[in-house]
Amino acid sequence: SQTIHQWPATLVQPVGSPLSLECTVEGTSNPNLYWYRQAAGRGLQLLFYSVGIGQISSEVPQNLSASRPQDRQFILSSKKLLLSDSGFYLCAWIAGGPKGLAELLAKNIQYFGAGTRLSVL
Amino acid sequence: DAKTTQPPSMDCAEGRAANLPCNHSTISGNEYVYWYRQIHSQGPQYIIHGLKNNETNEMASLIITEDRKSSTLILPHATLRDTAVYYCIVRGHYNSGYALNFGKGTSLLVTP
Numbered sequence: 001s002q003t004i005h006q007w008p009a010t011l012v013q014p015v016g017s018p019l020s021l022e023c024t025v026e027g028t029s030n031p032n033l034y035w036y037r038q039a040a041g042r043g044l045q046l047l048f049y050s051v052g053i054g055q056i057s058s059e060v061p062q063n064l065s066a067s068r069p070q071d072r073q074f075i076l077s078s079k080k081l082l083l084s085d086s087g088f089y090l091c092a093w094i095a096g097g098p099k100g101l102a103e104l105l106a107k108n109i110q111y112f113g114a115g116t117r118l119s120v121l
Numbered sequence: 122d123a124k125t126t127q128p129p130s131m132d133c134a135e136g137r138a139a140n141l142p143c144n145h146s147t148i149s150g151n152e153y154v155y156w157y158r159q160i161h162s163q164g165p166q167y168i169i170h171g172l173k174n175n176e177t178n179e180m181a182s183l184i185i186t187e188d189r190k191s192s193t194l195i196l197p198h199a200t201l202r203d204t205a206v207y208y209c210i211v212r213g214h215y216n217s218g219y220a221l222n223f224g225k226g227t228s229l230l231v232t233p
Contacts, residue, residue: 032219110220115163
């Protein structure tokens with residue numbers, strides 16, 4: 001069965017410090033991978049997605065970057081954290097591989113990790 | 122993707138059915154209706170999805186109107202653990218790597 005791991009679960013970082021959050025998926029190959037952020041009391045905002053190794057698409061301009069060094073590994077980073085980077089960070093995946101549009105839409109189930117709660121002080 | 126409208130909050134007594142409505146009047150023919158929920162401080166959890174027919178699984182039932190402009194998620198016997206934010210999402214076209222577009226959802230409170 002497939003599982004998704006995110007760590008750490010909570011993190012407190014000072015403003016200006018670097019950040020590295022890691023997400024790994026097991027039990028599937030060539031998944032689409034996603035990073036979302038949820039600010040306090042707000043909805044989920046898509047930050048980055050990746051359809052393959054080294055392929056990163058950014059949805060919003062920000063202080064963060066993402067990398068996918070391996071097929072099932074997705075990393076969210078920052079060189080210098082801002083107060084506004086605080087929030088709940090969620091990694092997610094859907095099954096990838098060559099599929100037709102109809103099949104992808106019909107089976108577009110995203111699975112989410114447990115999340116990392118980041119507080120920038 | 123079609124936009125969805127959900128009530129911001131609902132209450133339900135424990136053991137009763139919880140019926141969560143969703144309007145998606147601009148839905149097009151190849152767009153699916155997905156439901157997720159997010160329990161406080163956890164990642165969203167998939168519940169159910171459908172295209173035009175009603176669907177049922179171990180968690181819930183999904184009723185889609187014949188014109189597909191609205192749907193209802195039914196939790197047949199709500200428990201306290203069903204207290205969560207429920208998201209109705211319509212997904213059709215390839216966009217953002219098939220990421221889901223979460224709105225504000227409905228905050229369901231199940232009371233004893």
